[in-house]
Amino acid sequence: MLAEVHREHGVRLVTGSRAVEVLRERGRTVGVRLATGRVVPADAVLAGVGARPNTEWLAGSGVPVGDGVDCDVCLYAGDDVWAAGDVASWPDAVSGERLRVEHRINATEQGQAVARNILAGRASATAFRTVPYFWSDQYGLRVQVYGRTRGADAVHVVDGSTRQRRFTAVYVRDGHVVGALGIGMFRPLRALRELVAAHAPWPAPHAEAAVLDRRG
Ligand SMILES: Cc1cc2nc3c(=O)[nH]c(=O)nc-3n(C[C@H](O)[C@H](O)[C@H](O)COP(=O)(O)OP(=O)(O)OC[C@H]3O[C@@H](n4cnc5c(N)ncnc54)[C@H](O)[C@@H]3O)c2cc1C
Structure with a gap:
């Protein structure tokens, strides 16, 4: 869904293809060569290459x-x-x-x-307990995530719909809630945070009922 939103705003997404070289001519950036050999013309290149912890020392x-x-x-x-x-x-x-x-x-x-x-x-000393959280604003859509979405084996939309671009969803691994995502729906997402914190089983009728109760 987010890829679709980006495309609507004129972004061309090329996935599954490694960038191998930034091409320059007469001191100016002119493009990026991909591992496939394809050249993507560009006036400027912004690289997001991730980070790794500084532990060598x-x-x-x-x-x-x-x-x-x-x-x-x-x-x-x-x-x-x-x-x-x-x-x-x-x-x-x-x-x-x-x-x-x-x-x-x-x-x-x-x-x-x-x-x-x-x-x-x-x-x-006590165990550190947390529910990781981040948010990102993309073209007017507020995307919020609790817990971990990577490695989930199932995703279930709980409220709203992806078509409306307003929904919450739970990420489930081995029958337990490991993450929750909300787009434009903060309060219902807060209720799902508790399921992530408890690593609650899913589907669990009582858990779903509790979520519905809290939403009122
Ligand atoms: C471009 C960018 C954008 C980001 N945007 C966001 C955001 O929007 N929201 C968000 O939540 N997080 C964001 N982050 C992540 C956030 O900055 C980090 O999670 C946060 O700074 C981590 O804090 P820290 O204290 O663990 O590490 P750091 O802030 O990295 O601090 C570690 C410090 O240790 C020093 N150090 C390293 N080795 C040694 C050594 N041997 N001796 C002495 N000092 C040493 C480093 O110089 C550094 O000052 C962003 C990160 C980057 C790079």
Whole structure:
């Protein structure tokens, strides 16, 4: 649906094709060559290449490093080392899935959680619990996501419809809600956040009824 919205606004999407070279002539950018050999003409090129945690400097220090600093559920990495923010990888307290989140709210929440745990002491440290959240405005549509959508094996529209471009949907993996997405529907989405937080079974008549109750 979002691809359709972008196309309507004149965006040409080329997916599944790696960019291999930025082409320049007389000091000016003229295009991008794709792995297929196709050349896409361009006056300017903006590259979004993702990010990776800066952990090379920890090599040999004893701090466990995998995809970031490997922590336990309390964000503790051993030997009085704690991690928070983009660099921290930790097992989700509910699903057990190892997470690493690159969003500002997560960095803030984890910084606070680590500070609390350091003050409480290792023996009283508590698991970091969160429902990752981000939003994005695209051509007047507000897209909001709680939890994880990647790796889901089913998506169910709960309210509204994709045709109206106003809906909420749950993302389900192995029969449990792992994420929720809303477009132009904040309040119904807030209700679904609780299902994500609880890793609630889906379909679950009582869970759906609870959502409907809260929506009033
Ligand atoms: C272009 C861009 C746009 C973004 N937009 C959004 C957005 O709209 N919304 C959102 O929620 N998030 C956004 N993010 C992500 C957000 O910026 C990060 O999630 C957040 O900054 C993470 O905070 P942090 O403290 O974990 O890491 P950082 O902010 O990366 O801070 C880590 C600091 O550690 C320093 N450092 C690294 N190695 C060492 C070392 N060896 N010794 C000392 N210091 C070191 C670095 O220089 C850096 O200052 C964006 C990120 C980028 C790059």
